[in-house]
Amino acid sequence: MTVLDPNFVRSQFPAFSEPSLQGFAHFENAGGSYACGQVIDSLQRYYLQTKVQPYYGFGPSHAAGEQMDQARKRMASWLNVAPDEVNFGPSTSQNTYVVAQALRQHLQAGDEIIVTNQDHEANVGAWRRLESEGVVIREWQVDPESGELDPDGLDDLLNEKTRVVAFTQCSNIVGSMHPVREWTDKIHAAGAMAIVDGVSYAPHGLPDVDALGADIYLFSLYKVYGPHLGVMVMRKTINEQLPNQGHFFNVDHPTARFTPAGPDHAQVASVNGVIDYFEAVYAHHFGVEEATPEKKTSRVRALFQHTERRNLKPLLDFLSSQKSVRLIGKAVTKNRAPTVSFTVQGRDPAEIAALLAERKIGIANGNCYAYRLMPALDIPPLQGVVRLSFVHYTQKEEVSRLVGALDEIL
Numbered sequence: 001m002t003v004l005d006p007n008f009v010r011s012q013f014p015a016f017s018e019p020s021l022q023g024f025a026h027f028e029n030a031g032g033s034y035a036c037g038q039v040i041d042s043l044q045r046y047y048l049q050t051k052v053q054p055y056y057g058f059g060p061s062h063a064a065g066e067q068m069d070q071a072r073k074r075m076a077s078w079l080n081v082a083p084d085e086v087n088f089g090p091s092t093s094q095n096t097y098v099v100a101q102a103l104r105q106h107l108q109a110g111d112e113i114i115v116t117n118q119d120h121e122a123n124v125g126a127w128r129r130l131e132s133e134g135v136v137i138r139e140w141q142v143d144p145e146s147g148e149l150d151p152d153g154l155d156d157l158l159n160e161k162t163r164v165v166a167f168t169q170c171s172n173i174v175g176s177m178h179p180v181r182e183w184t185d186k187i188h189a190a191g192a193m194a195i196v197d198g199v200s201y202a203p204h205g206l207p208d209v210d211a212l213g214a215d216i217y218l219f220s221l222y223k224v225y226g227p228h229l230g231v232m233v234m235r236k237t238i239n240e241q242l243p244n245q246g247h248f249f250n251v252d253h254p255t256a257r258f259t260p261a262g263p264d265h266a267q268v269a270s271v272n273g274v275i276d277y278f279e280a281v282y283a284h285h286f287g288v289e290e291a292t293p294e295k296k297t298s299r300v301r302a303l304f305q306h307t308e309r310r311n312l313k314p315l316l317d318f319l320s321s322q323k324s325v326r327l328i329g330k331a332v333t334k335n336r337a338p339t340v341s342f343t344v345q346g347r348d349p350a351e352i353a354a355l356l357a358e359r360k361i362g363i364a365n366g367n368c369y370a371y372r373l374m375p376a377l378d379i380p381p382l383q384g385v386v387r388l389s390f391v392h393y394t395q396k397e398e399v400s401r402l403v404g405a406l407d408e409i410l
């Protein structure tokens with residue numbers, strides 16, 4: 001079995017050789033990852049060579065538009081969808097906001113939307129606001145001990161009035177990777193649409209969106225080694241059903257209908273850098289032989305997740321051995337992202353984060369915008385949890401250093 005070459009991966013991220021970051025261990029990747037060199041180069045190149053209005057016939061303008069089109073095509077190929085199904089918006093929260101405006105016009109009073117209390121607020125609040133139009137909101141609730149969603153809970157809520165179900169592929173607090181296809185099949189069988197938040201999943205390997213069966217799939221590239229953009233895949237049939245939210249004369253342009261703001265051209269072009277990085281990882285480990293996009297996506301994903309789980313085990317083992325620690329989510333690595341949240345009896349998460357910061361280890365504390373999950377777990381939302389999150393480029397030695405520091409602190 002081919003395993004990830006950590007030295008190769010590290011060499012692709014300028015942050016690891018940046019003098020001001022020496023000695024710093026980044027364990028807040030669920031908030032934002034480092035950018036790969038290919039993205040940084042692409043942004044610089046764009047600003048230097050093609051920083052003009054794209055899509056006109058003159059040289060630099062044409063070149064700018066070409067890069068943007070290429071970015072969309074290449075991202076679509078890695079996600080196994082059509083280019084016209086890929087939308088680039090400023091962020092995932094902005095993308096859900098726009099879709100909610102479309103649903104406001106599309107849904108009728110009495111229609112039902114199922115949301116969870118596990119999700120980041122980006123995939124909850126936008127839909128909950130439709131209550132003011134008479135839409136009925138149902139909440140699929142987590143188990144108050146484990147924070148996990150039980151699929152039976154979905155069965156209990158689905159009915160002939162359900163129009164939309166919004167859930168996450170992986171919670172940014174609990175970390176379990178959900179069986180999305182099983183859930184989207186149930187949702188479709190009930191005649192509803194599935195909106196899937198992939199923000200906490202995508203950094204661990206781009207998904208095959210077609211295989212997942214999501215009608216709308218969202219993630220944020222600033223957590224996937226890229227620029228600050230939100231990717232929203234909207235399947236063709238949904239794009240055709242929902243009312244246009246862009247300029248009226250763009251009604252026939254699928255990629256303009258749900259991204260009303262002019263996009264950040266340089267950032268869209270730099271999505272090529274993200275794909276260049278994934279291509280480089282693929283070529284380094286599997287050679288340059290031709291492979292289908294699905295195969296490339298799944299092989300890189302498997303490489304990332306294998307390394308992540310190997311590095312995750314000592315951290316989970318350590319935390320589960322601590323009497324004072326309440327670990328949120330599973331203590332085993334199977335189908336689990338390396339996003340690990342916990343509370344410590346009698347200690348404030350902010351204090352633990354500050355003690356780690358003194359040791360040059362960066363982590364998150366608080367509710368991380370999964371605000372509603374906190375009371376569901378009997379945790380004060382403004383206090384929240386300690387959250388440690390890493391990705392494939394994190395090294396075993398860094399995890400050992402984190403565990404050592406936690407051992408001193410707890």
Ligand SMILES: Cc1ncc(COP(=O)(O)O)c(C=O)c1O
Nearest residue numbers: 091092093120122172199200220
């Ligand atoms: C799971 C999850 N969903 C949605 C979002 C919102 O993404 P954005 O910041 O692009 O709006 C985040 C951001 O942290 C997140 O972690």
